[in-house]
Amino acid sequence: LGIATEGREFNDIAVEVGEACLALFSQQHGHIKFLERAPKKTFQRWADLGILPRGVDREVVEMMHRTTMGFDQDYKNIVLGSARCALADGWGGSMVSTGLSDALFGTPSPVTAEVDLGVLDEKRVNIVVNGHEPHVLDMIVRMSEDPAMIAKAKALGAEGINVVGMCCSGNEQLVRRGLNHAGNFVMADAAIITGIVDAIMVDVQCIMMGLSTISKCYHTKFVTTNYRCKVEGAEHVEFNGEHGAMETGKKLVELAIDNYKNRDKAKIKAPSKKEKMVGGFSHEAINYMLGGSFRGSYNPLNENIINGKIRGVVGVVGCNNPRVKHDWVHVELVKELLKNDILVVQTGCSALALAKLGFMQPEAAEKYCGPGLREVCAAVGIPPVLHSGACVDNSRILEAVCEMVAAGGLGNELADLPIAGAAPEYMSEKAIAIGHYFVASGALVAFGVTFPYTPNTKFADYIFNEIENDLGGKWAFEPDPYAMAKLIIDHIDKKREALGINVAKERVLFDMEARRQL
Ligand code: SF4
Known part of the structure; x- marks a missing residue:
């Protein structure tokens, strides 16, 4: 960001960094600075x-204009314009928010937690937080640990206070502090009907429309906390991150404590199912896991890709789609990938689908992986499925794949890597922007369940095929998880072939004379 640090107060620098990051949204000229983190060849392709x-807001406004009636009428021009806008999302908006959240709340590193509805505790005051803003949940957790709050809960007969996450604000705190997690976004209703959720608090995005109505059938308080997102029938307690955050955090926790006494015993059905997991694999943590403090590096990963123990790396991310059996597409796809020695990195609700079934325990490598990946996971001590954060943290995956190019041996740009991305149960419109910034960065991106396109059009042919010549990446749509796995594996094999690492090379031992000649 070009900010001077020498001899300056930490807080002064922090304020300037924050302001410089916010300016990336409104800037009108030049390019978003973080694009320079990409390999030179990828950057040059965009140039x-x-x-x-140029700036996040400018690209969004321009695309809104270009897609109004009677304006841009060339499908390629619209797709490439959308790529510019999507790149602003990934290398601008997402990278800024993940970076600043890490600065404020800590960079994730491996941490244990429990997932699924069994994390709700009948004996304690249960608070579920659902949304995407890390600071709301962070403050609620802090205030729930206040001895005065715990004493208040105990005075009412509870054994303590239990704060758990739901969907992606939960993921933010899971990967940072090991906060237990109740489930992915369509499970919010299910949490309420256990009869033991004393309050469910929401901020922005992925709030199921029936929560207000369902809460009224139970004793649960349903609370909105963001002025941008109000729901009819909800109690609104505005959370302002800059002023009075602690007071509001306390108020939210107290509201749940006060509601504990209103539980209807006849309606309680406390679930017991939960699973242990390890999460917190930021790209910095992966670097450390592979090489340690003094020689942290992506070299061991690249070496294992080159020697074929790991065939490739796939980011399996995104939402649940209620049109299909819950979690099924995510789980079947990941099983196929692991069987074929493909390391899986996850974010969002997809990560929770796999965590609930034990795929995020190191022992899962023995059960689900092919021999090469199993050996690498055992040597490093990692699960074969790495949870790296919320669905707004996909820029962590961008940074990890940049590290892979920088480590060497796997080509010169992101499009050379044996990698792919998948959103097996696409649902949210923001997934299109995320998918498109991965396509524009050079990856194959496969979506499942549904995809907003018209078959047999020039547009379809462009995004599924020809676009690869322009951007290096391309889209795929495949509802069947086994067929999706096959097309991803075929793509990875094509990349391995282009890199010349598809066949095991004979090891040649050099004697001294041969070395001299070399
Ligand atoms: S992954 Fe999708 S469904 Fe889940 S919280 Fe994120 S946007 Fe919502």
């Missing part, structure tokens, strides 16, 4: 196509 995003 040659004229799609380096």
